[in-house]
Amino acid sequence: MEDLPRRKENKKLYNASTKTLQIDPQVRRPVENVSSKIQGSLKGKEASENRETRKNRQNRQEWGKFEGVYYKDLQTDSKVQKDFMLEMAKLLNTYMADQCQGKVKVVDFHHPHQLQDMMGDCLTVDAVPRDLHQVLSDCKETLKYCVKTGHPHFLNQLSTGLDPVGVAGEWLTAAVNTNMFTFEVGSVFVLMEDIILRKMRSFIGWKEDGDGIFTPGGTISNIYALMLARHRKFPNIKEEGMYGGQKMVVYTSAQSHFSIKKAAIILGIGMNNVCCIPCDERGKMKVDVLEREIQRTLSDGGVPLMVNATCGTTVLAAYDPVDKIADICQKNGIWLHVDGAWGGSALLSKKYKYLLQGVERCDSMTWNPHKMMGVPLQCSAILVRNSGELQSANALCADYLYQTDKFYDVTYDTGDRSIQCGRHNDVFKLWLMWRSKGDNGFEDSINKIFHLSRYLEEKVKQREHFTLVTNEVEGPSVSFWYEPPQLIGQNLSPTERRNILSKVAPKIKESMTLKGNMMLAYQPLGDLPNFFRIAISNPRLSESSLDWVLDEIERLSKDIFC
Ligand code: ABU
Secondary structure (H helix, E strand, O other), X not given: XXXXXXXXXXXOOEEOOOOEEOOOHHHHOXXXXXXXXXHHHOOHHHHHHXXXXXXXXXXXXXXXXXXXXXXXXXXXXXXXXXXXXHHHHHHHHHXXXXXXXXXXXXXXXXXXXXXXXXXXXXXXXXOOOOOHHHHHHHHHHHHHHOOOOOOOXXXXXXXXXXXXXXXXXXXXXXXXXXXXXXXXXXXXXXXXXXXXXXXXXXXXXXXXXXXXXXXXXXXXXXXXXXXXXXXXXXXXXXXXXXXXXXXXXXXXXXXXXOHHHHHHHHOOOOHHHEEEEXXXXXXXXXXXXXXXXXXXXXXXXXXXXXXXXXXXXXXXXXXXXXXXXXXHHHHHOOEEEEEEOOOHHHHHOOOOHHHHOOHHHOOEEEEOOOOOOOOOOOOEEEEEOOOOHHHHHHOOOOOOOOOOOOOOOHHHOHHHHOXXXXXXXXXXXXXXXXXXXXXXXXXXXXXXXXXXXHHHHHHXXXXXXXXXXXXXOOOOEEEEEXXXXXXXXXXXXXXXXXXXXXXXXXXXXXHHHHHOOOXXXXXXXXXXXXXXXEEOOOOOOOHHHHHHHHHHHHHHHHHHHO
């Protein structure tokens, strides 16, 4: 891949006389410039073919033996298959090692159609097969543009890091390529799922048999919870639908995840019947308001269906007071769901499990090991206190799949409790990591993640021009504003200051992404203007890498706002 001309990245954006931040049109639209340069020198298909030839030349020495060797040869020659897979393993191993050691950039960002131009023929799929040399080159080229989510400076999401055992588990899962719906094909993985779900339930504090299933992410887990709540209250909806029923109301904090509203939409409850309870300054649900809203629903003739208590909100990582919410749910006979997608893993730590105090009183809990436990995406579980509820809500007993006259114990055919038919095996990588780390290893990781977040919180407190959004950080996410000194001391009204502040984080984010050396998240929250969020889920991070991130924010800001 030739080095393309880089765009001019930063311009002075603050206009002191008008007290505004300018959006530089050159920075906003770099793509056309770069792409027209490419197209000016090399035209269309010819250009793309030339690029492919160049790339092939570079890779020829490495993978020369695969030239003229095709997919069909993989199927007939076991040596070809073995050599091909070994080359892939080498490629992926280098990819993982380089990013985890911070040897490469976090991202080599290009706008969509720029990337399309650059990758050229690597992206098209047509009638003629490519040889395996090309296939390996395609993989290498693809990896070049992937965001390096295992890099110590990738802090953009709640899921970060790259666990080698977890990745090995995912490889094995892909190689086995089985389905989880029945024991006859899911086999040992069905047993592992049972063991891991039991283990997770035991960390919640449930002693009895319960229920659970791995799902394609926290949103789906939350949808399951609402479906179960509805099924318990109105079991006939499964057959009859919801025509003419009573209005059902779901309660969740204003800072909870949007998936609660999605669940209400999907299940026909309606997003306007999701009552968003305001939060205190730390982002925790105000329980007195919850109680009032439930009474209001009852006096209006509605049915309070479910309360969702978030343990680890998406932005501030706040934990709702589960115990107090459980009191209210118990008094009013309401299903209590805990969305612990982000913060549920604190249960693995004796030091931090207090954050979920009362969790054993909930009816269901979402817990995403692909976040704080560092399991490769995707790995999310819905855990249910009472056994049989998933089966009762979902079972259709398809007799081509879940025959009751099979020769083995069909209670191990777990698929009918799912809303899916075919289901990916998400448990093996988690099981393998749990085998290799043990409870103690996971506890150490969680403690380290929390320690790092406390360290970062302290550093943000100490640094000039950095301000924490909340002074009492609970989960391992640290949210803060950075106010460039160039903007401070200006004679700004609060509104002007707020308007400028709201543009600072997006501008610094743009700059870091184009430079490619780190990625952080930013967002507004209610009335609060944009701020950075650093969520820590990679236990391989160090204090010095976090210091570097704060330094880099200052450096980038200097370039932009000087
Ligand atoms: N499901 C919430 C994910 C949000 C994030 O990774 O930033």
